[in-house]
Amino acid sequence: MSVPHLTTALTGPLLDLERKILAAQPEIEHWFRNQWQEHTPPFYGSVDLRNAGYKLAPVDMNLFPGGFNNLNPEFHPLAVQATMIALEGYCPDARRVLLIPENHTRNTFYLQNVAELAKILRQAGLVVRLGSMNPEITESTTLDLPDGGQLTLEPIVRMGKRVGIAGFDPCVVLLNNDLSAGIPAILQDIEQTLLPPLNAGWAVRRKTQHFTAYDKVVEKFAALVDIDPWVINPYFEHVDGLDFHSRAGEDKLAATVDTMIEKIRIKYEQHGINQVPFVIVKANAGTYGMGIMSVKSGEELLGLNRKQRNKMSVIKEGMEVHDVIVQEGVPTFEQINAAVAEPVVYMLDRFVIGGFYRVHTGRGIDENLNAPGAHFVPLAFASPLSTPDCDGSPDCEANRFYSYGVVARLALLAGSLELE
Template sequence: MVPRLTTALDGPLLEIERRFLDAMPEIECWMRSQWQEHSPPFYGSVDLRNAGFKLAPVDMNLFPGGFNNLDASFRPLCVQAAMSAIDKICPDARRLLLIPENHTRNTFYLQNVAQIAAILRLTGLEVRLGSLLPGLEQATPVELPDGSSLLLEPLVRRGQRLGLADFEPCAILLNNDLSSGIPDVLRGLGEQVILPPLHAGWATRRKSNHFAAYDDVANDFARLVGIDPWRINPYFSVCDGVDFHDRRGEECLAANVAGVLELIRDKYRQYDIDETPYVVVKADAGTYGMGVMTVRNASQIVGLSRRQRNKMSVIKEGMTVSQVIIQEGVHTYEQVGSGEQEGVAEPVVYMIDRFVVGGFYRVHNQRGKDENLNAPGMHFEPLAFETSCCLPDHCQNPDAAPNRFYVYGVVARLAQLAASLELERTRPAEEPPPCV
């Protein structure tokens, strides 16, 4: 069953969708030209928020962990896109080493790993799993809920190559975001391709770098289709030197919150939008929805409780937060379900290489339209995208499912393009550029 989706305030968004549909030939031509100049990340997922008057990405993950939430009908798209990515990077590849997160009890995540491995095997690759788990000395099977299992094996370093005891891979695919740092075993692998590159991990990556690149992409795209770039782009600013425990950096944070809120108010006045502006303060590095706070007034920053400060001060792997991004909050007017099961929803779009390969809705029935949905209590609706994100239908209304999902796919591809620019701009000098 496809969940019911309702979108309020759809007038302005209908206009955006109409612009996208009318400009489809120009959009696809422009996209092709961009991918001739830039190399996309191997894969990625984008969290979108649909406010009716605005549709924008709010997060970009370069180590996606939800392939198990995609409907099975998307599998052919995934395999075809993975083939394209591998052909460009290592056309003679026969063996690939997949390195997952150090989760042995999170069966939801492990099912994602199983899906990635299955997709890659369907491209003709031999795929095995090497683990960064401390103390792992022998191959260890991990049972999955569906009765299958994964085999985690200890990594073996030989000079500038990494593999397993009896396995020499052509390439290495990370599904580990390196939040706790880049382990020595992954450094200096000059003879193997690592995907995504090491500097894509949260040990060095910053969300603010991504959204700075997205600013450039959104501005160019907005000129192409004739819209205000704000319609697809959230305002943001950055504060560093923050210490939530010691209340250091509160003045900087409050000032930046106030500044972004005022920019949003100006746009709301310009477009006669009757909503309360808000911002989302979140760690500039990190994932899993940790270190995230919704703020509607700058005064809230100065009066944070001890509990709030503790929540904001530490993210995944116990890493301390010292830099935050203040991002314009984008309301979500999408809802899935009915009655007591009805919940606020946001689309998550998955990509491999430059191709949209599917999507689903993140749903939370205890959160509001202006709150973070990536929080305990959320669930996923894997059947929500009843059509792919790349097949618009000009014979239907702009808000028909194929057209709404096409618009999702376009904005997601803009975020993927921004990620490629981000990785180019932040690439260490000693690291070779990727193949285009």
């Protein structure tokens, strides 16, 4: 089982980087096998990639991926197989799984994702029930889904050192809830296998920790493939002590942005890149595209109006933002039907199981696409084979996707270092 062939939005000559990755395919796969003997991959994950032509880099890694409903149904067998392999590693005799989704029950697209995830688990031979931590769910509650299906949520109960549902005692508890609001008491010190672990949630995890781990992974990988680490790694800095309402820390943030813009400009000169550098400032924890700005100079952060400050100061679950990651902006030159697109690659255990394009008609190549108005286009199989086409022309779609799968797995490996 290996990386599925996908179509990408890109056509045209393969980049120097992609050619190098393809040429080193046997070494790369051998290297990954060794890494996975030393490190346990997260149960699942999704990685947002940006392909700028001169650079292919992850800009975010989610350890509680939603969006399984956006994957191409043809990937389903891969996902089922990967689930079986993952559970053999964690809990060989697993039979019953409690899947805990996010608390928001009104987002039907999210619920469709939960249904898809439950289906994958069931087809891997498990009994699956959905346990909710939402205080409003006090009894078995059935919700209708956009595709005509239904989902039944039941309240979670704690029994000694175990959690479950009345009459259902699971061996494995799988979180599809990123714990933005904090670690709930009901999940602390349980004896069951809990995936991902509590320290993977945004109550504990920070994006800067992830990219620090990613730096280490890339250093080794770049030496293996003989590339400049920068072509797969965005610069980043951590800025804390911020308060967007009272403007505390604003000067420090602006200075950090200017220093990074200068650093990127020097790299662009070295590589002969004719682009205007930009950076993304985003909350150091959390998801859903909240608390994000794209800026081309520190000055843009000094005069934020109230609306912009409000937007930056609060993320999911109303959590206040006091520290941010300042990340090198990677423009995307991928487009679908003239709209800007970025690939999101999904993994289960150590396997790529598919992905989709996040497409936004109202955003530019240097903007965050994870925003209201985005839609999703599944990445399709380009061919039924499951390895890169080493005899095909370098820019055949399968080969182009191979490098996406490699960079996504590097981010996944960084995720496993973080969790350790």
